[in-house]
Amino acid sequence: MIVSPTRRRLLIGSAATAAAALLGGCDALVDNQHVARVLEGAEALNKDLQRALLSDTTLAREYTEADMSPVFKANGTQHPEGDAYASLLDNGFADWRLTVDGKVDRPLSLSLAELKQLPARTQITRHDCVEGWSAIGKWTGVQLGTVLKTAGLNTDARYAVFHCADKYENTADGQYYESIDLVDAFHPQTILAYTMNDQNLPVAHGAPLRLRVERQLGYKHAKYIMRIEIVDSLKAIGRGRGGFWEDRGYEWYAGI
Amino acid sequence: MFHPRSRSVGKPSSSDVAGATQKKLVFRHPLLVRLTHWMNVLCLFILLLSGLQIFNAHPSLYWGKYGADADPAFIDIRAYRDGNSIRGETRIGSLAIPTTGFLGASEYNGALSVRAFPSWLTIPSYRDLSTGRRWHFFFAWVFVLNGLAYVIYGIAAGHFRRKLVPNTNELAPSHLAHEIADHARLRFPKGDKARHYNTLQKLAYLSVIFVLLPLMVATGLTMSPAMDAAWPWLLDVFGGRQSARTIHFISATLIVGFVFVHVAMVLLSGVWNNLRSMVTGRYAIEVEKHP
Structure with a gap:
């Protein structure tokens, strides 16, 4: 006999205690702020590695019309509340203006018609939701880079922040917003889309204008864009983490 | 045949009444294999439970x-x-x-x-996709680095070649049929035969190490929109992102199946001996007593 009965009982006892501690302790570990900080370190690793594997112009796969989803799921806000958006919608967004300001040389105020006069890009791409589903759709819009070059960026410009018309949560900081850095802002497939599947962008998908940032997850693709603010830091906006969902624990870099 | 790192145990075994055999500790698992094994246990446990949390966000x-x-x-x-x-x-x-x-x-x-999936099978127990993702991606890194250390060691030290790759005799249908029959009757190899993994064990370990676990990593990467831009061939290999997500789930299920069988075999073939060998490296076999 290699293990004596007392040792065996001790081992069984410790194994049972360890198992109980493991199951009961998971939530305690999850809720521990120090543990959370350590785990968040993987986000920087993922961003650095993925950026190293991707050139600034590497494209996400583009699909054919045969690959398109029969129904493209609408997620998040489906119809922004409030009179301001309702009156814009009533008027077919003729009164809508896109504001581009912040750290730019020439702040802009562009109508939908003016945006549509700029060179357009059409792409059939896959939309990947953080929840796990995917949908393939066709988008037409102006490259964000074109708009930003027109405005002219200051030398300390670092991020483009998208302020949206929808309040996703009925709280003081419940307004939807998103942000991307200049690598993604000037990526050829990063467009401000005004049509989807050859139709004017439907309300459920962000009318009149939404962002497409094809190498990241769905929550980065801000809908109902009203204003693009160029900033040098994300600290002063929302809760300071760069987006509505980022402020609620999701990764700012959503390449995975 | 004397292994330089094996030693006899003082106490005679139960079958020693006949005076024929005694227990002998042989060195079975090198330190790196033991460390990476237990690190892998931790990683797979957390990856499975955080993975089910992520799955719960869209359970189709x-x-x-x-x-x-x-x-x-x-x-x-x-x-x-x-x-x-x-x-x-x-x-x-x-x-x-x-x-x-x-x-x-x-x-x-x-x-x-x-x-x-029920709360006792998810990390965290309550519904929280963002936290599940953080745990999943952090431990995916630990799992990949741990696995790389094991595979590099296994190749460099000849571990796979000597211990896991079956020879032609072992792969003969008659031999396999015999082993399957022995397994079904829960008859495990004894004596010198117990020094080595049996063929079914070798094949099971090889398929997990070189098929299922790499498949988990590759299908996991295919779900990343940035990785799909960097390595678009991933999409072609798995037939699309949603196929990759499905294969990720099926492959995880097969790994859980392997773990159940693995743990059952550990329990049935001598739990203390197996546990000791994966902790201290030493495994007891019964050998003929020399006069």
Whole structure:
């Protein structure tokens, strides 16, 4: 006999205690702020590695019309509340203006018609939701880079922040917003889309204008864009983490 | 045959009454194999439970390039209203299985609630996709680095070649049939034969190490939109992001199946001997007593 009965009982006892501690302790570990900080370190690793594997112009796969989803799921806000958006919608967004300001040389105020006069890009791409589903759709819009070059960026410009018309949560900081850095802002497939599947962008998908940032997850693709603010830091906006969902624990870099 | 790092145990074994055999400790698992084994246990435990948390955010699996609510799912874990209560149902193809209490609808804080996998199988126990993702991606890194250390060691030290790759005799159908029959009767190798893994063991370990675990990493990467831009061939290999997600789930299920069988075999073939060998490296075999 290699293990004596007392040792065996001790081992069984410790194994049972360890198992109980493991199951009961998971939530305690999850809720521990120090543990959370350590785990968040993987986000920087993922961003650095993925950026190293991707050139600034590497494209996400583009699909054919045969690959398109029969129904493209609408997620998040489906119809922004409030009179301001309702009156814009009533008027077919003729009164809508896109504001581009912040750290730019020439702040802009562009109508939908003016945006549509700029060179357009059409792409059939896959939309990947953080929840796990995917949908393939066709988008037409102006490259964000074109708009930003027109405005002219200051030398300390670092991020483009998208302020949206929808309040996703009925709280003081419940307004939807998103942000991307200049690598993604000037990526050829990063467009401000005004049509989807050859139709004017439907309300459920962000009318009149939404962002497409094809190498990241769905929550980065801000809908109902009203204003693009160029900033040098994300600290002063929302809760300071760069987006509505980022402020609620999701990764700012959503390449995975 | 004398292993330089083996030694005899003083106490005679039970079958020693006949004076024929004694227990002898042989060195079986090198330190790096033991360390990476237990690190792997930790990683797979956390990856499975955080993975089920992520799955719960959209508990349907599709085949192809896209897949969402309106598209046909071939595996689907849902809750349906049933009078004042709810019932859980798991659908695989056209087969609908009632799974109330476990899948689709299960107890949470004393009430039956809508959850694909129950709270005791997810990290965290409550619904929190962002935290599940953080745990999953952090431990995916630990798992990959740990696995690389093991594979590099295994190749460099000849571990795979000497211990895991079966020879032609072992792969002969008659030999395999014999081993399967022995396994079914729970008859495990003794004596010198117990020094080595048997063929079924070798094949099971090789398929997990070189097929299922790499498949988990590759299908996991295929779900990343940035990785798909960097390595678009991933999409072609797995037939699209939603197929990759489905394969990720099936492969995880097969790994869970392997772990159940592995643990059952550990329990049936001498739990203390097996545990000691994976902790201290030393495994006891019965050898003929020399006069």
